[in-house]
Amino acid sequence: xxxxxxxxxxxxxxxxxxxxxxxxNTREQVLTSLRELRTGIEYYPPLERARVPVRLAGTVxxxxxxxxxxxxxxxxxxxxxPREHLRSMGPNALFGFCAMKQAIAEAxxxxxxxxxxxxxxxxxxxxxxWLTYDYMDMMLEKGPQRCNPMAMVASIAGTLNMNxxxxxxxxxxxxxxxxxxxxxxHALGEAFDRIRLNRQDIVFVAGAEDCDLFxxxxxxxxxxxxxxxxPAVSPCAFDVKRDGFVVxxxxxxxVLEELxxxxxxxxxxxxxxxxxxxxxxxxxxxAPEPEGDGLGRAMDAAINExxxxxxxxxxxxxxxxxxxxxxxxxxxxxxxxxGERKGPYVSSTKSITGHGLSLAxxxxxxxxxxxxxxxFTPVSANxxxxxxxxxxxxxxxxxxxxxxxxxxxxxxxxxxxxxxAILRRWDEG
Amino acid sequence: xxxxxxxxxxxxxxxxxRRCREGTPxxxxxxxxxxxxxxxxxxxxxxxxxxxxxEARPQVEQxxxxxPLSALGMDSLMMLEVMLDVQDALDIVxxxxxxxxxxxxxxxxxxxxxxxxxxxxxx
Numbered sequence: 001x002x003x004x005x006x007x008x009x010x011x012x013x014x015x016x017x018x019x020x021x022x023x024x025n026t027r028e029q030v031l032t033s034l035r036e037l038r039t040g041i042e043y044y045p046p047l048e049r050a051r052v053p054v055r056l057a058g059t060v061x062x063x064x065x066x067x068x069x070x071x072x073x074x075x076x077x078x079x080x081x082p083r084e085h086l087r088s089m090g091p092n093a094l095f096g097f098c099a100m101k102q103a104i105a106e107a108x109x110x111x112x113x114x115x116x117x118x119x120x121x122x123x124x125x126x127x128x129x130w131l132t133y134d135y136m137d138m139m140l141e142k143g144p145q146r147c148n149p150m151a152m153v154a155s156i157a158g159t160l161n162m163n164x165x166x167x168x169x170x171x172x173x174x175x176x177x178x179x180x181x182x183x184x185x186h187a188l189g190e191a192f193d194r195i196r197l198n199r200q201d202i203v204f205v206a207g208a209e210d211c212d213l214f215x216x217x218x219x220x221x222x223x224x225x226x227x228x229x230x231p232a233v234s235p236c237a238f239d240v241k242r243d244g245f246v247v248x249x250x251x252x253x254x255v256l257e258e259l260x261x262x263x264x265x266x267x268x269x270x271x272x273x274x275x276x277x278x279x280x281x282x283x284x285x286x287a288p289e290p291e292g293d294g295l296g297r298a299m300d301a302a303i304n305e306x307x308x309x310x311x312x313x314x315x316x317x318x319x320x321x322x323x324x325x326x327x328x329x330x331x332x333x334x335x336x337x338x339g340e341r342k343g344p345y346v347s348s349t350k351s352i353t354g355h356g357l358s359l360a361x362x363x364x365x366x367x368x369x370x371x372x373x374x375x376f377t378p379v380s381a382n383x384x385x386x387x388x389x390x391x392x393x394x395x396x397x398x399x400x401x402x403x404x405x406x407x408x409x410x411x412x413x414x415x416x417x418x419x420x421a422i423l424r425r426w427d428e429g
Numbered sequence: 430x431x432x433x434x435x436x437x438x439x440x441x442x443x444x445x446x447r448r449c450r451e452g453t454p455x456x457x458x459x460x461x462x463x464x465x466x467x468x469x470x471x472x473x474x475x476x477x478x479x480x481x482x483x484e485a486r487p488q489v490e491q492x493x494x495x496x497p498l499s500a501l502g503m504d505s506l507m508m509l510e511v512m513l514d515v516q517d518a519l520d521i522v523x524x525x526x527x528x529x530x531x532x533x534x535x536x537x538x539x540x541x542x543x544x545x546x547x548x549x550x551x552x
Contacts, residue, residue, distance in 0.1 A: 071448050071479075082482065084504070145525070146516060149509050 012195045013426065015267040016107025016255030017366045018099035022058035022211075022248045022353050025076065027102070031370055034378050037399075039352040041231035041246050046213045052220045055229040058248025058354025060211050065091050068134050068148075085167045088150040090128030092359075093163045095251030096208035100164065103204065103253040107267060111169075118201040120173030122191040123160035124183030124358040125207070129214035131155040160208050172200050178358075180413030181319075182278075183207065184252070185361025188421055189276040191256045201261045204253055207362035211249025215357075219247055222286065224323055235322035235355075236382035237348035238331070238395050245321040248354030252363035269426045271369045274308070274406075277301025281416025288326050288412060292333025295319070295410060295418040299337045302420040308406065310337055313344045313422065315377055315404035317364045319412045320348025321355050330410065331390045340392050345404070347380035347396040361411040365421060368407040372425040375403035431463055446518060450475035450489075457518045464549055469519075470494060470538040476514045480507045494535035515541060521548050 019025065022040025023033035033040065044057035064074040070086040079098050089097065104114055113119060135151035148154070153162050158176040165174045173194060177186045184207025191203035209215060219225050226244040228234035236242050262269055279297035281289035288295070303310055319330055331346075338344060349367050350356075356363050371378055383397040404425070411419045434442075442461070443454040453475025460468045477498065478489045485502045492501065498508060508528075516523055521544040531537055 083480065084482075084507070087506070087510070146513060148513070149506060 010196050010198060011259035012192050012256055012273045013259050013262050013269045014254055014271045014273065014369050014423070015257045015262050015269060016103040016109070016253075017270065017369060018102030018106065018251070018253040019363070019366060020060060020063075020095040020099045021250040021252065021356075021363060022060060025062055025098070027106070027370070030367070031374060033352065034349065034367060034370065035376055037352060037379050037381050039231045039381065040248065041235070041352065041354050043229065047216065050213055050217065052217065053227050054216070054220050054225045056226065056231055056234070056246045057211060057216060058246055060095060060248075060250045063091070063095070065212070068131070085163070087148070088153050088166070089163055090131045090154045090159055091210040091212070092125045092128055092208040092249065092251065093154070093159050095249065096123070096125065096160050096206050096253065097163065097167060097251070099208070099251035099253040100168065100204065100206060103255050107255040107257070109202070109255070113202065115169030115171055116202070117171045119170065119203070120191075120194065120200045121161055121164045121170050121204045121206060122173070122175055122177065122187035123164060123206045124177045124187045124362070125157060125160040126209055126215070126358045127157040127159055128155050128210050129218070130210060130212050133214060160206055164204070164206065173203070179417045180415060181355065181357050181360055182411040182413035182417045182419045183358040183361065184363075185365070185409070185411035185419035185421060186278065188254065188273075188361055188365055189278060189419060192273050192276055195256055195258050201258045203256045205256055205362050205365075206251065206253045207356065207359035208251035209249040209357050209359045211247065215249060216247045226322065233382060235351045236384070237318065237320035237322040237351050237380055238327055238387055238390050239383045240385045240387045242322040242324060242327060244323055245350065246354040248356050250356060250359055250363070252359055252366050254362060254366055254369070271372045271426050272424045274422050274424050275302045275304070275306030276419065276421040277303075277305060278417070278419045280418065283416050286414055288329040289416060290325070290329055290332070292329035292331075292336070294416050295330055295412055295420070296333035296336050298418040298420040299333065299408065299410070302408065302422050303337070306422045308422070310339070313338070313406050313408050315368070315371065315407040316344050316346045317368050317378065317407065317409040318346050318348045319410045320350055320380070322348070322351060326412065327387070328389065330412070331393055334393060342392070342394045344408070345377050345394045345396050345400070345402065347378045349378050351381035361409070361419060364409045364411070365423065368409050368423050371404055372407055372423055377402050377404060432461060434458065434461055442518070446476070446514070448479050450478035461520065466542045466545060469541050469545065470534060472518060473515065473534060473538055473541065476511050476518065477501065477503070479514070480510050492534060494538065495533050497532045498534070498537070499532070519545050521545050
């Protein structure tokens with residue numbers, strides 16, 4: 001009979017965050033926006049010029065991309081980016097790069113730990129439709145040999161991980177994830193696993209998306225976007241009048257690190273990631289399964305892996321895009337997993353940020369980390385008439401004097417893919 | 430033979446090359462108008478100036494015709510970027526194979542002069 005014993009699983013903590021988002025380009029700005037419910041969504045003139053029945057976008061401030069050539073791009077002066085790095089980026093990679101710089105600084109990682117065989121990157125970006133379109137146009141007009149040789153790596157979906165490896169000298173694992181709006185949530189889960197399995201000690205989790213006409217128009221085609229024109233009205237996740245989401249872009253980075261590794265170098269631990277789960281609906285390429293079957297099983301799996309009871313989860317940052325079908329499916333899944341009792345608190349931060357697509361999972365895990373560390377419960381904006389079907393769920397419609405200890409973040413994507421991750425407040429000193 | 434450029438073409442050239450060394454957009458317009466190929470080495474210097482790292486710009490200012498472009502910290506991708514701009518500036522086509530063995534400002538300038546002259550004669 002075997003007497004083999006296994007070492008206790010390695011624990012995973014978060015030691016750094018970086019944000020370029022519609023609600024702020026620094027940790028402090030994002031924190032203030034979340035606490036004070038300041039929206040990052042505004043009227044976006046290019047949509048009117050495109051003559052589509054959508055007007056709102058979660059714009060990324062302080063950045064501008066007036067021309068294809070990156071020499072003309074405007075970004076905050078706090079970042080110094082050599083041309084040989086910028087020339088292979090699209091807007092999403094630039095957002096991600098800036099968020100990465102913040103996260104590295106916050107985690108106080110020296111260059112030799114950033115560029116180390118035990119340090120990797122797990123990234124998610126949909127690529128740059130704008131660059132793809134304009135460069136293809138140039139290739140067809142002038143020939144591919146008269147086009148930027150970096151056109152492909154700047155445009156395609158793997159652009160984020162490819163650029164990060166080059167810019168930051170990443171020597172560990174590097175991978176891109178493509179599961180639509182669950183992409184960076186999958187990246188987060190995979191990063192967690194690789195640290196738990198002793199394959200890496202540090203993994204940067206990054207999500208990023210462009211935010212322009214090219215990133216928005218395809219969603220107009222799906223009829224998934226709100227037609228409202230006032231960001232104080234919509235998006236309004238969980239409200240009866242919800243009619244769709246608002247697209248946003250930006251970049252978000254989390255530094256995941258093995259606990260003892262973080263302790264030994266004296267890192268400031270912000271929160272612990274204790275589990276994650278994933279499941280697919282097996283239902284439709286676009287619509288969620290009406291009862292939230294896959295998302296419910298993803299939440300169950302996350303709770304099971306975390307080794308906690310559902311009652312210990314006291315906040316859910318919902319996927320909550322503000323679509324009629326999506327919100328209903330998610331709330332039904334939450335009711336099934338947590339019972340009909342009041343709690344955990346539920347809110348959607350997408351009602352002030354917009355929906356970050358591939359960026360959403362990482363961005364919202366970052367928000368959960370802030371909520372745990374700074375001890376506040378994010379509010380779900382723009383709810384004036386809660387959907388009566390959701391009345392038994394503790395949806396946070398106004399500020400509450402309660403801080404979560406265990407927070408869950410949900411993400412769902414086209415194809416019925418679902419991810420749920422759980423973070424816990426760090427209070428072990 | 431002088432070639433007339435429209436105001437629109439002149440503005441486009443000036444806009445496209447405004448990030449190059451001072452005087453470069455005007456030299457490009459002048460070359461395109463007059464066909465004066467003696468301007469080519471300075472146009473090349475002005476375009477290279479745009480693409481090297483800022484700390485290498487003084488070296489570009491001081492470079493002679495015998496200076497290899499690789500001495501200015503240019504990698505192969507920067508060289509490609511320079512050649513893309515040069516083709517647009519001079520309205521010529523340079524094949525990748527033309528660049529084999531081309532190392533110094535003189536080598537590149539002679540190649541460009543040859544292509545520019547051939548192009549003028551053909552049109």
